[in-house]
Amino acid sequence: MLIKNNRISIDDIIDECKNFYFAGQETTSSLLGWTIFLLATNKEWQEKARKEVAESFGQKVPNADGLSSLKIMNMILDESLRLYPPVPFIKRKVELTLPPKMLIYISPLAVQHDHKIWGEHVHVFKPDRFAEGVVKATNNNPVAFLPFGYGPQTCLGLNFAMIEAKISLSMILQRYMFTTSPTYVH
């Protein structure tokens, strides 16, 4: 972003709006799409999530207090973000010892599928690996879970995206049960 005279130009603001639109829409819809698929193929977790939603909201519209107590749903969303990170690459530009301006790509997809960190069931949907938080799930290596990136450039929409996903998923679970087609092959 070019800041002249301590002012952000109209073009910069338009760029930021486009960024929010792009960075904010496809990512959360990818998270919801994969989560619905994972719950369709793991019915016991679909039922656990529905029970938690029913206990928190009944048939009412989800509210802020209830959303923060959705522990099972948080575990499910984290496991979905681990298996199918909506942003598979993060990039950084080298400024120091490596050749300047070189772009480094870090792959959440690769790190989150590393059996040395996540164990032999790395490819299996196991939300309970997140039951005691990310530090425990990563064997004391929290940078191994980076669906929203890491450090000063961490995703600006992290909290917004998780709240949006929890509201949407709660309202879907309140209304629908879902399954894959009998002919579906993964």
Ligand code: HEM
């Ligand atoms: C599941 C949903 C989302 C995922 C997985 C996601 C993931 C990411 C990732 C991996 C980055 C790069 C972070 C880094 O380089 O370390 C990023 C950056 C960013 N995201 Fe998201 N994002 C999501 C939703 C959103 C939403 C809803 C918004 C805004 C409404 C948003 C706005 C941004 C912005 C502005 C940046 C750039 C931050 C910067 O460079 O300082 N994201 N996101």
